[in-house]
Amino acid sequence: MTLPAIQVCNLRKQFHRRRKRRRTDAPEAWALAGVSFEVARGDTYGLLGPNGSGKSTLIRILSTLLVADGGDVRLLGHRLPEEQARVRWLIGRVSVDAAFYKKLSTRENLLYTALLYGLDPASAERKAMHVLEQLGMEQRTFSAPLEEMSRGMQQKISIARALMINPPLLLLDEPTTGLDPKSRRDVQAFLEDLRRREGTTILLTTHDMAEAERLCARIGFLAHGRLVAEGTAEGLRRQASAATLDDAFIGLTEETAAAGDTPTGAPTDR
């Protein structure tokens, strides 16, 4: 049996807010209070949760940008944070904010990333341009400063950047939030195609239930740092006895809201 692409076991993370006037660090609620799940190779897993439920924190930990307080993470068999140098070659990330040098052009931003990864600039650029083409972007805008691009375009460029290294694992943090319906559909179609063609494993967070249903083989509901339900869209609807995934989401994430409100309660598994 092949190893799962993502293995997360009892993952915990808590932030401390530094108070003014040198009071002691005040611990906040657990951003992740013992989250466990697995994603099989080539699967797309959707992580859904209200704002502040810990989705981005989880993605940051998997992206080697944040070190967890406890628990176990393995990406394609490599442990984090111990093997982060290895893992960095295997992941592409798209965050909700398209983080670019806004004064630089699309081309310059992409070439910078290619060089940063030590890739051959010419072939990396070809790869990125191919992705942009598939996402429905035109070639002639690529030398204008990126700040002149719409949010949808920036997000597509962000996806092209993440794919330049051909990552077997793609971490997408709300990639379609704030996009117009057409761009959103472009991105979704592209991701479906990517999974089918390349067998890329995708971890996706979103607020869009239809998107999750369309793209994800399995879906997890995150609330207050806990994974409160997990399964196929169909399974989740059944579990909540709800007609739509929307209803299931609201039902299942609110049920546990009270439990999650105790800030220093010991984190539990799931």
Next chain:
Amino acid sequence: MERGLRQTWAFMFRGYHLTRRYLSWVVVFNFYALTGAAAVALIGVAAHDHQLTLTLVVGALLWNFLSVLYNEIAMSIAYERWEGTLEYTFMAPVSRLVHLLGISLFALCNSIVNTTVVLGGLMLFTPLSLTGANLPGVLVVILASTLAFVGLGVMAAALPVLSPERGAEGTHIFQGSLLLVSGVYYPVDVLPTWVQPLSALSPATYTLSACRKLVGIGNPATTAERLAAAPLSAVTGELVVLVAMGFVLIPLGLWVFGRVESWAKRTGRLKRTG
């Protein structure tokens, strides 16, 4: 190897294109450096004191070189925070050594350009003649100082990782303190006695002391027409200190940066907003 070179080049590439896009600001900044240096040097011209003029010119040139070098390195992380790209740089498989090397090389290019501009301006505004100066010696001293200042810059670059706002402030406070204690335009013995021990800790103090000797400042044989420069062997002491400082400060800078980075990853400080 090839990968490492490309990665180093990435930072030069980025710096070059950012400079291109912000070119008007670069011109303004260089203009300001030039007028500032000329204004200081003209104090010596007004006093009809050739040695003073020479001291001010050497001080202005060296300070421009070292402060641009330091500042460019120290602020590189702060710029990335403002652009919001820091997380992407930190998750790329590039070693911190290569990252900081790339930034330092770009900073070095910047300070060479800036210092050349300032030198050109000083030539225009002061009756400056460098005949007799030990220029190769000066270059050796600058090269040795570069190491130490790269180390200081890397250490200061870690501050904006800790805190975006406070960090950038801290790098400037440190730069200001260096200017004061290193005796850029005056001998350090005019500083209050309690400050003088600090000047011994600043690498710039040794750079200035050595370069003054190498252009003949303080040598009674120096005239307006011909500088009576010391040979390189006269500044062996300063060179040894500078190289030693470089050998301590660069690894120390990398170590500090690494510690700060892992602290930031534990506490969540890498995040764009906070």
